[in-house]
Amino acid sequence: MKIIKFGGSSVANSSTIQKVFDIIRDKLKSHEVAVVFSAFGGVTENLFSIAELAKKGDQTYRVLLQTLEERHMNLVRELIPVHQQSMVMTYVKVRFNELEDLFHGIFLIKESSPRTMDYVVSFGERLSTFILAEALQGQGIKSQFVDAREIIRTNGRFGQAKVDFEVTNALIQKFFKEHDGMKVVTGFVASTEKGETTTLGRSGSDYTSAILAAALQAEDLEIWTDVSGVLTADPKLVYTAFTIPQLSYNEAMELSHFGAKVIFPATMQPAMRRNIPIFIKNTFDPNNPGTLINGDENKQSLIKGISSISNISMVTVEGAGLMETIGASSRVFKALAEAKVNILLISQASSEHSICLAIKSDESIGAKEAIEAEFHYEIKSGEMNEVKVQHDLATIAVVGENMKHNPGASGRMFRALGRNNINVAAIAQGSSELNISAVISHQDLQKALNALHEAFFLSENKVLHVFLIGTGLIGKTLLGMIHRRQEKLHKASELDIQVHGLANSRFMAFHEDGFDLANPYELSETDAKMDLEKFVKQMEEMNFSNSVLVDCTASQSVADAYERILQAKVAIVTPNKKANSSSLEIYKKLKGLAKKRGVKFLYETNVAAGLPVISTLQDLMLSGDNVIRIEAVLSGSMNYIFSELESGAPFSEVVKQAKLKGYTEPDPRDDLSGMDVARKILILGREAEQELEFDAIEVQSMVPADCQDAKSVDEFFEKLKGHDKEFAELLAKAKEKGERLRFMATLENGKAKVGLNSLPESHPFSSLKGSDNMILLTTERYHDFPMIIRGPGAGADVTAAGVFADVIRIGNYTRE
Numbered sequence: 001m002k003i004i005k006f007g008g009s010s011v012a013n014s015s016t017i018q019k020v021f022d023i024i025r026d027k028l029k030s031h032e033v034a035v036v037f038s039a040f041g042g043v044t045e046n047l048f049s050i051a052e053l054a055k056k057g058d059q060t061y062r063v064l065l066q067t068l069e070e071r072h073m074n075l076v077r078e079l080i081p082v083h084q085q086s087m088v089m090t091y092v093k094v095r096f097n098e099l100e101d102l103f104h105g106i107f108l109i110k111e112s113s114p115r116t117m118d119y120v121v122s123f124g125e126r127l128s129t130f131i132l133a134e135a136l137q138g139q140g141i142k143s144q145f146v147d148a149r150e151i152i153r154t155n156g157r158f159g160q161a162k163v164d165f166e167v168t169n170a171l172i173q174k175f176f177k178e179h180d181g182m183k184v185v186t187g188f189v190a191s192t193e194k195g196e197t198t199t200l201g202r203s204g205s206d207y208t209s210a211i212l213a214a215a216l217q218a219e220d221l222e223i224w225t226d227v228s229g230v231l232t233a234d235p236k237l238v239y240t241a242f243t244i245p246q247l248s249y250n251e252a253m254e255l256s257h258f259g260a261k262v263i264f265p266a267t268m269q270p271a272m273r274r275n276i277p278i279f280i281k282n283t284f285d286p287n288n289p290g291t292l293i294n295g296d297e298n299k300q301s302l303i304k305g306i307s308s309i310s311n312i313s314m315v316t317v318e319g320a321g322l323m324e325t326i327g328a329s330s331r332v333f334k335a336l337a338e339a340k341v342n343i344l345l346i347s348q349a350s351s352e353h354s355i356c357l358a359i360k361s362d363e364s365i366g367a368k369e370a371i372e373a374e375f376h377y378e379i380k381s382g383e384m385n386e387v388k389v390q391h392d393l394a395t396i397a398v399v400g401e402n403m404k405h406n407p408g409a410s411g412r413m414f415r416a417l418g419r420n421n422i423n424v425a426a427i428a429q430g431s432s433e434l435n436i437s438a439v440i441s442h443q444d445l446q447k448a449l450n451a452l453h454e455a456f457f458l459s460e461n462k463v464l465h466v467f468l469i470g471t472g473l474i475g476k477t478l479l480g481m482i483h484r485r486q487e488k489l490h491k492a493s494e495l496d497i498q499v500h501g502l503a504n505s506r507f508m509a510f511h512e513d514g515f516d517l518a519n520p521y522e523l524s525e526t527d528a529k530m531d532l533e534k535f536v537k538q539m540e541e542m543n544f545s546n547s548v549l550v551d552c553t554a555s556q557s558v559a560d561a562y563e564r565i566l567q568a569k570v571a572i573v574t575p576n577k578k579a580n581s582s583s584l585e586i587y588k589k590l591k592g593l594a595k596k597r598g599v600k601f602l603y604e605t606n607v608a609a610g611l612p613v614i615s616t617l618q619d620l621m622l623s624g625d626n627v628i629r630i631e632a633v634l635s636g637s638m639n640y641i642f643s644e645l646e647s648g649a650p651f652s653e654v655v656k657q658a659k660l661k662g663y664t665e666p667d668p669r670d671d672l673s674g675m676d677v678a679r680k681i682l683i684l685g686r687e688a689e690q691e692l693e694f695d696a697i698e699v700q701s702m703v704p705a706d707c708q709d710a711k712s713v714d715e716f717f718e719k720l721k722g723h724d725k726e727f728a729e730l731l732a733k734a735k736e737k738g739e740r741l742r743f744m745a746t747l748e749n750g751k752a753k754v755g756l757n758s759l760p761e762s763h764p765f766s767s768l769k770g771s772d773n774m775i776l777l778t779t780e781r782y783h784d785f786p787m788i789i790r791g792p793g794a795g796a797d798v799t800a801a802g803v804f805a806d807v808i809r810i811g812n813y814t815r816e
Ligand SMILES: NC(=O)c1ccc[n+]([C@@H]2O[C@H](COP(=O)([O-])OP(=O)(O)OC[C@H]3O[C@@H](n4cnc5c(N)ncnc54)[C@H](O)[C@@H]3O)[C@@H](O)[C@H]2O)c1
Pocket: 469, 470, 471, 472, 473, 474, 475, 503, 504, 505, 506, 530, 552, 553, 554, 555, 557, 558, 575, 576, 577, 605, 606, 608, 609, 636, 662, 663, 664, 665, 666, 793, 794, 795, 796, 799
């Protein structure tokens, strides 16, 4: 025998009911079946609301009752063959006449006792089940309507009646023996010995089905609802949540206690005691296997699910009076019990100085008053502090049998939370080791659930959430690269990169699920105007775990926001040199902050685009080397300009070419003025642990005075034409001596110089062509011959690739 139960959402209207009938028909092919139905979707709530209106003396209750009657009548018309309809309609009409009398009574005396209400709401299941049994009969399935008041006996605690299992089991067994056909049983309702109608409380229809399953020693119990079983986390908050295939009874209880609302633990008890397997299935996706709950302590995964409860407050009772005082905690709990406060989590450190309790927020005033009244004298004498209550919190819990005697679960949990900047206000773990719970700020709930979900379930695939400011040459090239590598990264490196925010200097846009990079998103007038403050705020509010800001601008204002971004535990990747080349104090502060907050701040492309200069220098320093001298060609555009000049092209023309090829800064004067190179040598100096400030660098500018004043880049190019001759002469002079012009930087003895040099043919820099950079590092270890790093030092592809490599590094870092 199988017991199958359908909830209100499954029997909401005639089309969902047809799906239910298909499921029943299918089960009947191979099994003997008994069915339990809830009231039609929403009917119980309707009955409560109508009673509420009647109690308040509001006549409109009649209209609602009329609508409810019509809904039932319509279902009769839709579900039952015409020749059978009049009998069923009469049944429905009689029930609604009774309801009308009942509500009229409530309306007159302005009162509805729990006993009356049990009777009122019992009509929901009695009507639905009768209609559905007749409809099944009409479809050729021999069905026997069973009013559960005949077979489930309870005490008289109306609203939440307790079952007398001895009597009930005997009644059920007798009834099932004496009656043929498939039994179609009303959920939720029962009766006392005296024949008064009672109800079984929250999820009462599930309970009815578990009672039947236990009494009949059913093969299994199927609970059909509108979700595919119990999910690993709340799917509204964790998009990657998936159905848990199997749970032990204990795991299911822990998960549902902590917020997974699919099943209510008390309702499973009768089935659990008899070790009857329970399936949670989806009426709207019947082929989905759903979740099996049974006695098997399957230990395939470290945890089974993550649950959470919102609207939590934390009550802290503290003071010297608690220490070594036997009975203090029992007084706390007694006071709370008397005030009917439900405690969800308890945490007390061994110092015994304080006790923290997590409770539902709407019970917090009562809780504070109750404890303060109990400890009135101690608080007055100063032995104890006033009770502190923190609001806007949430509890999260990881649940699984396999955590028992298995080190690492709590480590993984708290590392994931810490990594994502989530503060833990209280922790609790019982000795059963089945559940580790923590109290956190409600604002962090979604981020925490996702971080934990990723840490425990998706450890093979990490998601990195990217926010990109600057969708110019480098930014766009980067987006294209991410798109082309997305699939490969997913498979080979188990890393998923999602881009959630885009901005340029004019507009910004966000996408909760990540932009589709296959169809590049063009920011336009229809998007919000760019506002850096709002961009950062939105990024903080989206509060993803493993987030990274990629700054592909050359903007000082974006660089100024780094501190706040790192504070929020968002990593930063950038080719923008502005932050690292501002004051030494800021440079140190940002690096220190990143370390303190445990997030990466990566800027390999600040110098020589994708060439591994910064990481090499960092490795040298970390391993104890010391930099003696740096000589370098650090500007791709300047090298291109002066090497191309040798071909005889006019200076203004080669500068334009350098810009077109994407080598220059957004404003090429930043290159020609030597500022860009000065920033780079400054950054290299600082990486070599030299206390350099920008002002101390000697910089030779190549920008003629009138060009410097040009209002726009176009005007600058116009004016530059007037200087082609000077540059041609400069080149001719060098050529005469058999030398080449190279724009370079040197750093030695704490002094940095940037400028144009005329170098002999034999100098390593003379051979550089196009956008090549070359860095000669003379160190204590590389003393006789410097270490040489050479390659293209500007250009969209090499730079974006360098930025991309840093982004992937962050993805791999967050995996650890
Ligand atoms: N081009 C190269 O070869 C190269 C090499 C290494 C490093 N870089 C660095 O990469 C960065 C980007 O260079 P690019 O060539 O892509 O420049 P670009 O001019 O093509 O793009 C700059 C982008 O930043 C946006 N922007 C500027 N100020 C902004 C602000 N305040 N807020 C929001 N967006 C803003 C612009 O709208 C544009 O989308 C620069 O810092 C540059 O130094 C470039």
